[in-house]
Amino acid sequence: MSLTRFIKDVLRKPEAIPTPGAIFYNATVAKVLRKPETKIANDIVEKMGNGTILDLGSGTGYLSIEIAKRSPGLQVYGIDLSRQMVKIARRHAKGVDNARFVFGNAAKLPFKDDSIDLVISTGASHHWKTPRMVFDECYRVLKTGKEAWIYDGCPEVFNNRADRRKLNEKYGFLVGRLGHRVSTLHGFTREEYQTMIKDMLEQTAFKGSYQMALTDIWMKITLRKRK
Numbered sequence: 001m002s003l004t005r006f007i008k009d010v011l012r013k014p015e016a017i018p019t020p021g022a023i024f025y026n027a028t029v030a031k032v033l034r035k036p037e038t039k040i041a042n043d044i045v046e047k048m049g050n051g052t053i054l055d056l057g058s059g060t061g062y063l064s065i066e067i068a069k070r071s072p073g074l075q076v077y078g079i080d081l082s083r084q085m086v087k088i089a090r091r092h093a094k095g096v097d098n099a100r101f102v103f104g105n106a107a108k109l110p111f112k113d114d115s116i117d118l119v120i121s122t123g124a125s126h127h128w129k130t131p132r133m134v135f136d137e138c139y140r141v142l143k144t145g146k147e148a149w150i151y152d153g154c155p156e157v158f159n160n161r162a163d164r165r166k167l168n169e170k171y172g173f174l175v176g177r178l179g180h181r182v183s184t185l186h187g188f189t190r191e192e193y194q195t196m197i198k199d200m201l202e203q204t205a206f207k208g209s210y211q212m213a214l215t216d217i218w219m220k221i222t223l224r225k226r227k
Contacts, residue, residue, distance in 0.1 A: 034062055035171040036217050037122060040151065041066035044118065049073050051117030054141065056106045056134070056150075057081075057124025061089025061099070068099035077111075079104045107133040109141055116141045119148035122218070126152055126187055132204055135223070139205035142225040148206075153187020154219035167217060193219055 041063060044053070050073035055064045058078025068076045078101040080086050089101040104110050106121075107130045119138045128134050138148045158164050188197060193212055201210055201223075210223040 033123065037063040038066055039216060040120070040122065040149075041070060044120070044149075045070045045074075048117060051075075052115065053077070053118045053120060054079065054109070054111065054116045056119060056121035056138075057127065058089060058101060059085050059124070061085075061092045061101055063120070063122055064089070064101070065093050065096050065099050068093075068096050072098060074098060076100070077102065079106060079109065081105055107137060109137045111141045113140055114143050117143055117146050120151075121149075122151040123153065123186055125150055132200055135201065135204040135206055138223065139225055144225055145227050146225055148221075148223040150221040150223070151215070151218040152221075153217075154190055154193065154214060155187070156190045157214055157217055157219075171217075187219070190214075190219070193221075197221070 044067055049071055053064075053067060053074055053076045055067075055076065055078040058064050058080050059082075061078055064076045064078040067074060076099045078086075078089055078099070080089070080101070080103065083103055086101050086103045093099045093101060102110065106124075106128065119142060125131060125134075135148075142148060158167070198212075201207070201221075206223040206225075209226055210221060212219060212221050214220075
């Protein structure tokens, strides 16, 4: 087994990032992802001006807070299984009244059926111990006809030198330089998305109602709750 594969397997084991990891994440990875997550925030605000958004694995809260600050008509909830992450996110969200962070498990969401207008998640799905349950929970809480946008790493995004150069120009040296390594450790390969992840999705309530696409630095899975 390669060192990269060993580290990747270890990282997937803890579903909730422990306190030291949360502090390290806040000081490093969260900062690297700020510009890409800002783009996601802008995309969401362009799509909807009001409603309720749920951010799964919201971490230190940057994406949720940026969405909330850009659109006061949106109520944004972040949920994370790490108490330290929730604590950090709440500290970051002071003064942002339409962003709230709760401790909880994405496989057992504390939200009513048909209550959410958009579910989002960035860089969290590779941590989920019971992903099928998480996706079924997304389906349950989404309103009919609404979507879930699930973003996670895919190292192939950075394989092409020209594309990597564009990402450097767009987001800065750190994203281009570290993106491949982060995606290798925190995400899935394209083959894994097309086999393992696809097979799993076919066993959920979203069966036949999803698509995958390389988007920016991510693999984005768009899932729709059928009418």
